[in-house]
Amino acid sequence: MKLFHFSENSDIKIFNPRTIYDQTDAKVWTIDKYHAPHYYFPRECPRVCVWPKEDTKELDITRFFGMSHVNRMIAIETDWYDRVRKGSIYRYVFDSADFELEEENAGYYVARRPVTPIEVERIDDLVTAILDEGIELRITPSLMPMKEYVIESTINFSMIRMRNAKQE
Template identity: 60%
Template sequence: MKLYHFSDNPDIQRFEPRMIYEETEAKVWAIDEFHAPHYFFPRECPRVCVWPEEYTTEADLNLFFCMSTTQRIIAIESAWYDQVSNGHIYRYSFNPDDFVLHEPNAGYYISSVSVVPSNVERIDDLIGSITDLGIEFRVTPSLKPLKDLVLKSSLNYSMIRLRNAVM
């Protein structure tokens, strides 16, 4: 298993546990390999990621995937396209022994102690890195219609930074 953290900072030597939102315990956050492409974006970029699971209905497969052979779609808003297409991100790798599973659906792992990354690599072609994995990349003026449809569907999803979306 591979675990990652994505940042626009190229020089993080040690990840210290920190509190987010109203958490009671500070944590270092990491993401698993399957969910990692959901983070091939500038940090504040809103996006909707969808993929089927065993309980996904045929109707939802037809609605979302009828024109594609992919099993995953990531959509962003057109206002973010230039930042994504011209951007880069740093992918930090971790030893998975330092983490425990926190949220399986999202692929989140946590550590309550400081963690030193085993590697850092710069990813320059964010869109190419997504599409090279067979993930369909969509651009739309607003994520709201997609968000509304996904929330009523049987698909598995991740919606990230929607507070920055055109709603």
């Protein structure tokens, strides 16, 4: 299995563990293949990603996927659309043998020692990359109303960089 890390920096030779937020132990963070499209965005872009789980209620499946019949959706704010459309990112590829599962629902894997990527790939057309994964991309003026619906639902979700979202 391959794992991935996404960056706007094209020349990272070695990934050293670091602490983020209020964590005390330093880690190198990667993501599995299924969840990787959640990171096909400029780093600071706020987004809400949703997909069903086994016990998701039919009402929530209809609410989030009823108009398009996809099984995953990512929403971003209107103000970020041009940056996503014109942006590019680098997908660093790692051998999973160097990592351990940190959070299954989000697809996070971590290493607690320095790791070297086995390859790096540039992704230029981020919108097409997302759509090619069969994911609906929604553009909305603000993520905050969706955030509230998602939190109260039975749907699986990941909310990334929400500190950068419009705080209505």
